[in-house]
Amino acid sequence: xxxxxxxxxxxxxxxxxxxxxxxxxxxxxxxxxxxxxxxxxxxxxxxxxxxxxxxxxxxxxxxxxxxxxxxxxxxxxxxxxxxxxxxxxxxxxxxxxxxxxxxxxxxxxxxxxxxxxxxxxxxxxxxxxxxxxxxxxxxxxxxxxxxxxxxxxxxxxxxxxxxxxxxxxxxxxxxxxxxxxxxxxxxxxxxxxxxxxxxxxxxxxxxxxxxxxxxxxxxxxxxxxxxxxxxxxxxxxxxxxxxxxxxxxxxxxxxxxxxxxxxxxx
Numbered sequence: 001x002x003x004x005x006x007x008x009x010x011x012x013x014x015x016x017x018x019x020x021x022x023x024x025x026x027x028x029x030x031x032x033x034x035x036x037x038x039x040x041x042x043x044x045x046x047x048x049x050x051x052x053x054x055x056x057x058x059x060x061x062x063x064x065x066x067x068x069x070x071x072x073x074x075x076x077x078x079x080x081x082x083x084x085x086x087x088x089x090x091x092x093x094x095x096x097x098x099x100x101x102x103x104x105x106x107x108x109x110x111x112x113x114x115x116x117x118x119x120x121x122x123x124x125x126x127x128x129x130x131x132x133x134x135x136x137x138x139x140x141x142x143x144x145x146x147x148x149x150x151x152x153x154x155x156x157x158x159x160x161x162x163x164x165x166x167x168x169x170x171x172x173x174x175x176x177x178x179x180x181x182x183x184x185x186x187x188x189x190x191x192x193x194x195x196x197x198x199x200x201x202x203x204x205x206x207x208x209x210x211x212x213x214x215x216x217x218x219x220x221x222x223x224x225x226x227x228x229x230x231x232x233x234x235x236x237x238x239x240x241x242x243x244x245x246x247x248x249x250x251x252x253x254x255x256x257x258x259x260x261x262x263x264x265x266x
Contacts, residue, residue: 004057006256007089010116011053013237014085015040017193017200018051024170025049036067043080046164050082057090061102064095068106075264083111084262108262115245116257118237122199122228127221129180129214134222137177140167145186146177153205176227180219188215192227192236199227201238217247224251
């Protein structure tokens with residue numbers, strides 16, 4: 001798979017997975033595929049479910065400016081904040097060079113970086129960790145624990161994470177979501193979900209008090225192992241934060257696209 005095709009795969013996985021997640025959160029959510037723009041916006045307090053991404057391949061500087069202006073207009077019409085996920089490798093060279101200035105003109109500000117990653121790495125052996133036991137999320141109580149771990153890890157109020165996935169049937173049935181428990185207390189979590197012939201890894205988080213102990217890697221391996229065993233799939237994809245990328249490299253993922261997250265200027 002070439003670098004460009006891997007970047008196309010990465011943005012397509014985002015659009016596909018987020019369609020299901022956002023419509024699970026709100027069947028009336030704003031889910032649209034416009035020319036060059038995919039809107040996946042639940043307009044809820046969990047900002048990761050409020051997403052817009054650019055889908056053009058090879059957009060030049062002029063087209064990028066047009067798309068960013070459209071994105072900003074879409075975002076300003078919403079009640080809740082969210083992010084533009086921009087895959088830099090899909091842009092033409094002149095658009096990449098002028099990205100910062102184009103975002104500034106559109107009223108967008110860079111929030112944080114990310115990396116698209118993928119690998120033909122399944123099946124994985126069933127993981128173990130001396131500190132942890134694993135539990136699949138099947139109850140509302142476990143789902144709240146999963147949401148709270150994400151809120152703590154990413155610095156959100158607890159109510160924001162809960163507004164994203166609390167009460168979801170999808171997350172309790174179709175998503176292979178796992179908690180890692182230390183002495184019976186949830187300290188880490190990860191999920192995999194089937195999408196387009198791949199397993200997509202989503203919402204990996206570890207309580208800040210327990211980071212740096214290999215818990216995130218162990219529970220991610222568990223979600224991949226169980227998802228792969230249930231589906232028979234061999235390829236997996238994800239979008240990593242800078243903190244998470246080294247963990248996924250150890251599992252066998254390879255980076256394939258640079259992602260920039262943008263929000264509206266305050």
